[in-house]
Amino acid sequence: MQTPLEAIDLCCVRGERTLFEGLSFTLKGGDLLRIGGPNGSGKTSLLRIACGLLEPESGEVRWGGESILRLKEEFWVRLLYIGHANALKDDMSAAENLGVASTLAGIVADRRQVAEALARLGLAGRENLPVRVLSQGQRRRAALARLALGAAVPLWVLDEPFTALDAKAVENVQELMRGHVSRGGAVLYTTHHEADIGAAGSRRIDLAGGK
Amino acid sequence: MSVNWFKYSSPQTFFPLAGRLALGFGALAVFTCAVGLYLGFFVAPTDAQQGESYRIIFIHVPAAWMSMFLYVVMAFWAGIGLAFNTRLSGMMASAVAPTGALFTFIALWTGSLWGKPAWGTWWVWDARLTSELILLFLYFGFMALQAAIDDPRRADRAGAVLALVGVVNVPIIYFSVKWWNTLHQGASVSLTKAPTMAATMLAGMLVMIFAFWFYSIAAVMLRARCIMLERERASEWAGQYARGVA
Amino acid sequence: MIAALRCVIVRDLRLAARRSSDVLTVLLFFVIVVSLFPLGVGPDPKLLRVVAPGVLWVAALLASMLALGRVFAQDHADGTLEQMMMGATPLGLVVAAKVLAHWLVTGLPLVLISPILALQFDFPQDLLGVLILSLALGTPILGLIGAIGAALTLGLRGAGALLSLLVLPLYVPVLIIGAGAADAAASGLGGQAQLLILGAMLIVAAAFAPWASAAALRISVE
Numbered sequence: 246m247q248t249p250l251e252a253i254d255l256c257c258v259r260g261e262r263t264l265f266e267g268l269s270f271t272l273k274g275g276d277l278l279r280i281g282g283p284n285g286s287g288k289t290s291l292l293r294i295a296c297g298l299l300e301p302e303s304g305e306v307r308w309g310g311e312s313i314l315r316l317k318e319e320f321w322v323r324l325l326y327i328g329h330a331n332a333l334k335d336d337m338s339a340a341e342n343l344g345v346a347s348t349l350a351g352i353v354a355d356r357r358q359v360a361e362a363l364a365r366l367g368l369a370g371r372e373n374l375p376v377r378v379l380s381q382g383q384r385r386r387a388a389l390a391r392l393a394l395g396a397a398v399p400l401w402v403l404d405e406p407f408t409a410l411d412a413k414a415v416e417n418v419q420e421l422m423r424g425h426v427s428r429g430g431a432v433l434y435t436t437h438h439e440a441d442i443g444a445a446g447s448r449r450i451d452l453a454g455g456k
Numbered sequence: 457m458s459v460n461w462f463k464y465s466s467p468q469t470f471f472p473l474a475g476r477l478a479l480g481f482g483a484l485a486v487f488t489c490a491v492g493l494y495l496g497f498f499v500a501p502t503d504a505q506q507g508e509s510y511r512i513i514f515i516h517v518p519a520a521w522m523s524m525f526l527y528v529v530m531a532f533w534a535g536i537g538l539a540f541n542t543r544l545s546g547m548m549a550s551a552v553a554p555t556g557a558l559f560t561f562i563a564l565w566t567g568s569l570w571g572k573p574a575w576g577t578w579w580v581w582d583a584r585l586t587s588e589l590i591l592l593f594l595y596f597g598f599m600a601l602q603a604a605i606d607d608p609r610r611a612d613r614a615g616a617v618l619a620l621v622g623v624v625n626v627p628i629i630y631f632s633v634k635w636w637n638t639l640h641q642g643a644s645v646s647l648t649k650a651p652t653m654a655a656t657m658l659a660g661m662l663v664m665i666f667a668f669w670f671y672s673i674a675a676v677m678l679r680a681r682c683i684m685l686e687r688e689r690a691s692e693w694a695g696q697y698a699r700g701v702a
Numbered sequence: 703m704i705a706a707l708r709c710v711i712v713r714d715l716r717l718a719a720r721r722s723s724d725v726l727t728v729l730l731f732f733v734i735v736v737s738l739f740p741l742g743v744g745p746d747p748k749l750l751r752v753v754a755p756g757v758l759w760v761a762a763l764l765a766s767m768l769a770l771g772r773v774f775a776q777d778h779a780d781g782t783l784e785q786m787m788m789g790a791t792p793l794g795l796v797v798a799a800k801v802l803a804h805w806l807v808t809g810l811p812l813v814l815i816s817p818i819l820a821l822q823f824d825f826p827q828d829l830l831g832v833l834i835l836s837l838a839l840g841t842p843i844l845g846l847i848g849a850i851g852a853a854l855t856l857g858l859r860g861a862g863a864l865l866s867l868l869v870l871p872l873y874v875p876v877l878i879i880g881a882g883a884a885d886a887a888a889s890g891l892g893g894q895a896q897l898l899i900l901g902a903m904l905i906v907a908a909a910f911a912p913w914a915s916a917a918a919l920r921i922s923v924e
Contacts (some may be wrong), residue, residue, distance in 0.1 A: 330781025
């Protein structure tokens with residue numbers, strides 16, 4: 246990832262509460278930045294601000310010196326965001342969902358690559374079932390399969406990626422994150438999981454509630 | 457004398473100014489309204505066709521004008537708020553809406569009161585009354601949307617999009633209703649065709665328009681103060697104001 | 703970019719096909735509303751012939767409003783809308799594609815069934831073309847304008863009723879011109895003027911409404 250993502254003096258107000266203010270950080274290639282903090286401290290809001298989904302009360306996020314809100318698609322093409330919601334349509338299969346998600350994100354992936362990505366996350370043989378019949382853990386893995394196709398996308402922003410995953414799947418995803426970072430990509434994530442991912446370039450920022 | 461307009465662009469500084477404006481314009485409104493109604497009800501001559509009942513146009517026509525002006529004003533403030541991300545503009549737009557809706561309602565009510573003695577029915581589907589009815593729905597829609605959204609910032613911005621879409625549509629609505637009306641009525645006369653204007657009648661209506669303008673400014677300023685206090689209740693100046701008054 | 707838009711349309715059509723009940727419900731609603739009018743105003747054929755265009759248009763309007771709940775709500779609920787907002791294609795174009803798919807699934811069936819319903823009202827057969835064309839031009843406009851309302855009310859309590867309030871005043875010109883086309887044709891004046899105006903409205907709506915909807919979506923998703 247050539248250009249860094251810069252967060253400058255961010256202030257976030259939700260409802261009446263100021264969640265955080267004066268927050269700044271820079272994310273470069275090879276960085277694995279974890280946002281920590283208690284529930285309600287604004288972790289999800291910070292991630293959404295970093296993606297351009299939420300406008301901060303003050304401050305801005307820049308990519309290559311320009312505000313991401315002005316860059317829009319130019320920035321979003323270089324971003325892969327997986328939030329709390331799985332972003333899967335219940336009536337479509339995991340394979341169909343992944344195919345649509347890739348096309349919309351500008352990633353070229355044929356059926357074989359989609360099947361491989363789902364197999365990487367342990368969903369081999371289940372990729373043609375409607376998402377409706379999958380378990381919570383399987384759905385989360387189907388959502389995370391985008392990571393397996395997202396090697397070319399420099400910036401990954403993941404909100405609680407390990408939710409509902411068993412130990413093996415957690416290790417799987419951590420491996421994907423490590424691989425991405427070692428290839429020069431950057432990952433910004435939050436998690437309640439205390440285990441260290443063990444990649445070079447790991448950092449942590451903690452949001453204390455109300456600071 | 458150069459005025460630093462930006463000085464008043466924050467709620468804290470605008471609040472006292474709004475109070476003074478409300479007082480001043482309120483007094484002016486009472487005065488001009490008295491003058492206007494006197495002109496309309498006592499000085500203007502009796503109409504040859506409609507007798508005394510036409511006098512309601514001194515309220516009806518200015519109210520209809522105000523209802524349309526205020527929608528444009530509301531859309532203007534909403535647009536400014538959306539473009540420049542200023543909190544106060546959004547508050548002004550929200551403050552204007554109920555006054556605009558009030559004048560729309562007055563226009564409809566007085567139009568109906570005029571229609572009964574003049575044409576024998578409580579309601580006519582003529583172009584102006586029908587457009588006023590749709591304008592009332594536009595105001596209600598704006599107010600309902602803002603009421604349904606808890607987050608004030610989303611409420612301001614969503615209302616702004618709606619107001620801007622509405623203001624573009626108001627002329628389209630007006631012309632399509634007018635066309636619909638002429639198509640279906642053929643040769644009949646419109647309810648809102650006012651009697652030929654004597655000079656005093658015109659003067660009376662102009663004075664009433666000013667009276668309604670002054671009232672609107674006063675009402676909007678007062679409402680804006682309430683909105684500011686509510687939105688900024690966590691801030692220092694609002695706390696001090698509340699403690700000072702209470 | 704074309705590939706992405708085609709993907710959106712195919713996806714929405716596929717989802718509608720797999721969940722066809724809500725699509726059929728809208729069509730059924732249209733048919734029922736149209737059938738209620740004669741029950742309300744009496745079966746006098748002269749009266750029904752006169753009110754036929756208006757009744758069909760009002761019913762199409764109501765059915766369109768009912769259908770608007772499906773344009774963005776489901777995608778918003780499962781998180782796919784956010785992903786579309788951060789895609790490689792501008793959101794305005796994505797919205798236009800979604801509205802097109804929405805019309806194909808909810809508007810086009812109304813247009814296709816309208817001649818049958820019009821015959822129930824003994825509407826002159828040679829004028830059916832004008833009526834169908836007015837609905838074919840008008841229902842997409844209703845969808846485009848309605849999408850703005852749907853985007854503004856995304857996720858709100860009582861969104862359905864609020865949406866109707868927001869969108870009805872904006873629908874009025876389309877209703878007047880649309881029903882006016884068939885009316886004019888019935889009274890011998892020919893409906894070309896109205897149809898041309900509808901065409902112009904469709905072009906303007908298609909050019910501007912998706913961007914208003916996109917702006918409204920970004921505001922609502924915050």
